[in-house]
Amino acid sequence: MPKPKFLKLAEVLEEIDMSRSAFYxxxxxxxxxxxxxxxxxxxxxxxxxLDAWWDQQTAA
Structure with missing residues (x-):
């Protein structure tokens, strides 16, 4: 089984188009x-x- 992929915080912020302060x-x-x-x-x-969180955000 492959190891799960981990993203850097900067990559996450770019993907969800959010500032670091808003994320915190x-x-x-x-x-x-x-x-x-x-x-x-x-x-x-x-x-x-991240994918589970994003699905939850878009479902609401």
Whole structure:
């Protein structure tokens, strides 16, 4: 089974066309896709989590 693809936060922001500050406001409200923090401190979002979140946003 292949490893899940993880996207950099900048890639996620570009894909959903959102500013970093708006994303963090959504995250503070618990409305953003889950971020994973790597040991080096970089943030990633799994492709599966982003796709599920996007489907939820477009269904509402």
């Amino acid at each position: 406001r959504m995250r503070a409200r618990g409305e953003a896709p889950e971020l994973k923090k790597l040991p080096n401190g970089h943030l990633r979002v799994s492709r599966a989590d």
